[in-house]
Amino acid sequence: MSVERILEALDRHEPAALARAITLVENQRDGFERVLSHAHARLARGAARRIGITGPPGAGKSTLTERLIQHYRGQGLSVGVVAVDPTSPFTGGALLGDRIRMESASLDPHVFIRSMATRGAHGGLATTTEEVADLLEAFGFARILVETVGVGQTELDIARSAETTLLVLVPESGDGIQTLKAGVMEIADVYVVNKSDRPGADTLRQEVEVMLGIRRGNAFRHVAPHHSPPPPLPRAGEGGGGRGRAVPRRDDSEWEPPVLATVASRGEGIAELAAALDRHYAYLEASGRLAERRRRRLAARTRAVLERAVQRWLVEATRAEELLAQRLDEVVEGRRSPYDVAAEILDQVKAGAGR
Numbered sequence: 001m002s003v004e005r006i007l008e009a010l011d012r013h014e015p016a017a018l019a020r021a022i023t024l025v026e027n028q029r030d031g032f033e034r035v036l037s038h039a040h041a042r043l044a045r046g047a048a049r050r051i052g053i054t055g056p057p058g059a060g061k062s063t064l065t066e067r068l069i070q071h072y073r074g075q076g077l078s079v080g081v082v083a084v085d086p087t088s089p090f091t092g093g094a095l096l097g098d099r100i101r102m103e104s105a106s107l108d109p110h111v112f113i114r115s116m117a118t119r120g121a122h123g124g125l126a127t128t129t130e131e132v133a134d135l136l137e138a139f140g141f142a143r144i145l146v147e148t149v150g151v152g153q154t155e156l157d158i159a160r161s162a163e164t165t166l167l168v169l170v171p172e173s174g175d176g177i178q179t180l181k182a183g184v185m186e187i188a189d190v191y192v193v194n195k196s197d198r199p200g201a202d203t204l205r206q207e208v209e210v211m212l213g214i215r216r217g218n219a220f221r222h223v224a225p226h227h228s229p230p231p232p233l234p235r236a237g238e239g240g241g242g243r244g245r246a247v248p249r250r251d252d253s254e255w256e257p258p259v260l261a262t263v264a265s266r267g268e269g270i271a272e273l274a275a276a277l278d279r280h281y282a283y284l285e286a287s288g289r290l291a292e293r294r295r296r297r298l299a300a301r302t303r304a305v306l307e308r309a310v311q312r313w314l315v316e317a318t319r320a321e322e323l324l325a326q327r328l329d330e331v332v333e334g335r336r337s338p339y340d341v342a343a344e345i346l347d348q349v350k351a352g353a354g355r
Contacts, residue, residue, distance in 0.1 A: 003031035007038050010139070015112065018139050022114055025131050033305075036131055039138035048080075048137040049281055052162030054148040054187075059168040060194040063264040065147050069105040070267075071274050072143050078110040080136030082129055083147045085117055112136065130161050130301060159187035160300060163293060164280045166190045166273075169208070171200035185211065189257055189280050192273060196261035208259045255283050318349050 001009075001020055009017030021039075025032045051068075053061050062083070069079045105111045114132060129146065136144050148158050159165045167188035191212075193205050258276050262269030284290035314320045323345045330336040 003034055006035060010035075010038070013140070015109070018112065018135065019114075021135055022132050025135065026116060026128050028128070036134060039135050042138040043134060048141055048144050049164070049277075050133060050137075050144045050146065050162040051277060052146045052148065052158035052165040053168060054158050054165065055168035056170075058172075059170045060264045061147050061168050064168055064192065064194060064262065064270075064273075065145050066105055067262075067264050067267055067270045068143075068145060068274065069108075069111055071270050073105070073108060073110065077142040078140065079105075079112075080133075080139070080141035080144045081105075081111070081113040081147070082132050082136070082144070083113065083115045084129060084149045085115055112139075112141065129157075130297075133161070160297060163284060163290060164189045164277055166192060166277070168192050168194050169204060170195045171198045171204050189255065190273070190276050191257055191259040192262050192269075193259065194262050194264050196269070197263050201261060205259050205261060212257060212259070255280065255287075314349070320345050320349060323348065 001017075003024075006017050006021050006024065010021060021035050023029075024035055053065055055061055065081060065083070069081065072079050105113065114136075116129060116132065133144050133146060146158060146162055165188050167185070167190070169191065171193065191208050193201050193208070195201070196205075260269060260273055260276060262273060264270070281290070284293065324341065327336060327341040327344070331338055331341055
């Protein structure tokens with residue numbers, strides 16, 4: 001199907017055209033940038049909410065995603081899903097099994113699920129994941145759920161791609177060292193302890209709450225005391241009504257990530273989770289951070305598109321690869337360093353000799 005026919009079919013709201021457009025974008029075939037430009041004009045309305053779902057393997061992200069789909073469909077909202085699976089370093093393929101795990105939702109005409117391979121990209125997302133999410137938003141889906149690959153502590157791209165980032169944990173990941181790690185533990189807007197019917201779930205919730213309190217200077221405020229506190233000491237000049245010292249108050253304008261418990265396999269806690277996602281979105285709107293996040297996302301996207309175009313130009317319109325091949329033996333033999341060769345190639349490209 002030509003690009004013109006794809007665009008016409010997209011305007012007619014045909015799901016088959018959406019699938020073809022996503023394939024075009026994912027494989028970066030001729031005309032994919034025209035399709036994305038066509039979609040961009042519809043993004044300014046900002047009708048869709050993008051929710052990122054990340055966490056370690058086995059945390060139940062796909063089951064939780066399926067339950068969120070069911071919840072939103074119960075509210076009459078359409079849902080688009082981008083599920084990213086890891087790519088084999090040996091074959092380059094991927095199982096792409098998330099669609100199988102979300103089978104109950106995949107037949108709903110108001111739900112569109114697309115599985116993607118990372119194709120070696122780091123950060124938990126495929127290179128074109130955000131662009132696929134753009135297509136889903138332009139097509140009119142009210143909620144867009146992006147499930148990352150589940151690689152552990154490096155899935156930071158999702159925080160830059162979604163308005164709300166949901167981190168899914170399980171009791172088995174709840175040792176103290178794990179909860180204090182930097183990276184993925186610091187990016188979430190909402191935390192979920194899934195499979196909370198298992199032993200250790202309450203302990204994990206408490207550890208995460210303490211960790212969040214340490215970051216905000218109010219640690220242990222969620223922890224119930226083991227004994228009754230002593231009566232407050234009176235202040236100087238007061239009878240007995242005051243406390244010994246003033247307690248610093250948290251800035252009410254700051255979002256405090258909740259730590260929720262769910263059992264996704266039974267649908268428990270899903271309504272509370274969806275309510276927390278709604279509260280975070282309302283907070284972003286009221287504080288002005290929603291527009292700020294979208295602006296940063298578009299700025300980063302423009303830079304990424306520019307970098308991709310420059311890389312393609314280096315390969316297609318210059319002799320950079322040829323020059324590299326000519327100097328590779330010298331690098332292997334130690335007569336020249338990769339930095340020397342890169343500088344030489346860049347100089348030649350700048351001077352026009354690399355054409």
